[in-house]
Amino acid sequence: MANFMTAALPDVPIDGVVRTILDSLDASLGDVRDALALPPECYTSPDWFEFERRAIFDRDWVVLAHHNVIPDKGDYVSIEINGEPLLVVRGRDDEVRVLSAVCRHRGHLLGEGQGNARSFTCPFHAWTYDLEGTLTSAPEMDGTLPFDELKRTACLPRFRHEIWNGFIFVNMDGKAAPLGPRLKGLTALLANHRMDELAAIRTVDWAGNPWNWKFMQENALEPYHTHYLHSGIHDFAPSANVRFTEWDDSDDAAIYREVGFTHLDGGFNVSKRGLFPPIPTLTEAERSRVVFAAVMPNLFIGAQGDVVFYFVILPQAAGDITLRVGLLTTYDNLGLPTADALLKGTLDGIGIFNEQDVVANISTAKGMRSRIAPRSRWAPSEKTLVQINAWLIKRYKAYAASLQRYAEAAE
Numbered sequence: 371m372a373n374f375m376t377a378a379l380p381d382v383p384i385d386g387v388v389r390t391i392l393d394s395l396d397a398s399l400g401d402v403r404d405a406l407a408l409p410p411e412c413y414t415s416p417d418w419f420e421f422e423r424r425a426i427f428d429r430d431w432v433v434l435a436h437h438n439v440i441p442d443k444g445d446y447v448s449i450e451i452n453g454e455p456l457l458v459v460r461g462r463d464d465e466v467r468v469l470s471a472v473c474r475h476r477g478h479l480l481g482e483g484q485g486n487a488r489s490f491t492c493p494f495h496a497w498t499y500d501l502e503g504t505l506t507s508a509p510e511m512d513g514t515l516p517f518d519e520l521k522r523t524a525c526l527p528r529f530r531h532e533i534w535n536g537f538i539f540v541n542m543d544g545k546a547a548p549l550g551p552r553l554k555g556l557t558a559l560l561a562n563h564r565m566d567e568l569a570a571i572r573t574v575d576w577a578g579n580p581w582n583w584k585f586m587q588e589n590a591l592e593p594y595h596t597h598y599l600h601s602g603i604h605d606f607a608p609s610a611n612v613r614f615t616e617w618d619d620s621d622d623a624a625i626y627r628e629v630g631f632t633h634l635d636g637g638f639n640v641s642k643r644g645l646f647p648p649i650p651t652l653t654e655a656e657r658s659r660v661v662f663a664a665v666m667p668n669l670f671i672g673a674q675g676d677v678v679f680y681f682v683i684l685p686q687a688a689g690d691i692t693l694r695v696g697l698l699t700t701y702d703n704l705g706l707p708t709a710d711a712l713l714k715g716t717l718d719g720i721g722i723f724n725e726q727d728v729v730a731n732i733s734t735a736k737g738m739r740s741r742i743a744p745r746s747r748w749a750p751s752e753k754t755l756v757q758i759n760a761w762l763i764k765r766y767k768a769y770a771a772s773l774q775r776y777a778e779a780a781e
């Protein structure tokens with residue numbers, strides 16, 4: 371097995387607002403009819419965000435990209451997640467690797483953006499790395515030390531990754547339990563989409579979204595708002611047709627719901643129908659529904675009959691996220707003469723719903739900063755939000771307990 375870099379952020383003290391929140395989390399566990407929302411500070415506090423960066427984003431699997439964004443040898447895409455610049459690269463051996471994008475000389479970033487490369491040459495002083503991160507040249511450095519010696523300490527660190535359904539995840543602390551076995555239900559539900567075989571369009575980044583990362587998953591996962599906020603345009607996917615899943619602690623990496631359409635081949639655009647031909651491996655029942663799924667914490671998937679749209683959520687601060695937006699469909703669909711127009715219509719359609727959600731997310735983010743912000747009760751159709759909270763609280767408590775043990779052991 372390859373040697374992986376493990377690099378969790380230094381721990382933060384459990385005091386102040388972090389301690390207060392931790393002490394109050396039990397009220398958010400339990401049945402949808404009993405549980406409360408998370409404390410508002412969970413969405414607004416910079417201290418809590420720093421806690422989450424460690425408890426969640428350093429210790430669980432976080433999504434980086436779909437592997438068909440980099441289908442060919444030498445393809446790469448850069449991404450910064452939890453403050454860490456990474457390169458996702460397909461090597462000459464066709465294997466995907468997750469490398470540090472930080473040059474081992476003075477820290478200039480390598481391979482920014484997306485492209486195809488034979489190697490990565492740093493623009494600053496021309497140190498060069500191959501697709502596996504091995505240092506292959508470092509001009510003028512032999513005046514300091516022999517190249518072989520430099521190479522031993524100056525290759526790009528590689529991080530542990532796992533691929534599920536084509537989506538590449540990284541685990542920074544190297545200790546998370548394997549992801550796939552905790553995605554059994556969702557894997558079965560989406561098996562016929564064959565997402566790993568679908569073509570991925572080039573992703574687009576939307577930066578500067580002023581709300582907390584959890585809002586993104588919450589908004590997408592609850593069907594309570596769909597017939598109010600999206601009144602009219604969402605009617606072909608009515609909340610009365612929602613099917614929830616029961617929480618299973620042994621299969622907890624995703625939280626999801628299905629919504630049955632009022633007709634075959636529904637789609638989220640003005641025509642209310644998928645614009646591309648359906649994915650041929652789907653049954654009619656599967657073409658008559660959408661699956662909205664959060665692979666926690668930062669992948670959101672909307673799987674309809676002709677396309678799968680997804681968001682990679684990249685938290686920047688307690689109230690700031692970047693969204694990397696992507697879409698999957700068959701290679702045949704993208705080869706159609708009308709593909710560009712169908713793609714534009716599909717993305718514009720999703721944009722209509724998203725614009726309404728953006729307004730709600732911005733407004734709610736402001737409301738959560740009120741000194742009397744609510745810690746609300748749930749409607750039954752917000753069941754998925756209680757499940758999200760169960761997922762979060764399990765990880766919040768595990769990290770806090772590990773610090774506690776650490777503190778006790780040091781005494």
Ligand code: FES
Nearest residue numbers: 473475476492495
């Ligand atoms: S910082 Fe990359 S070569 Fe100097």
Ligand SMILES: [Fe+2]
Nearest residue numbers: 589590600727
């Ligand atoms: Fe919505």
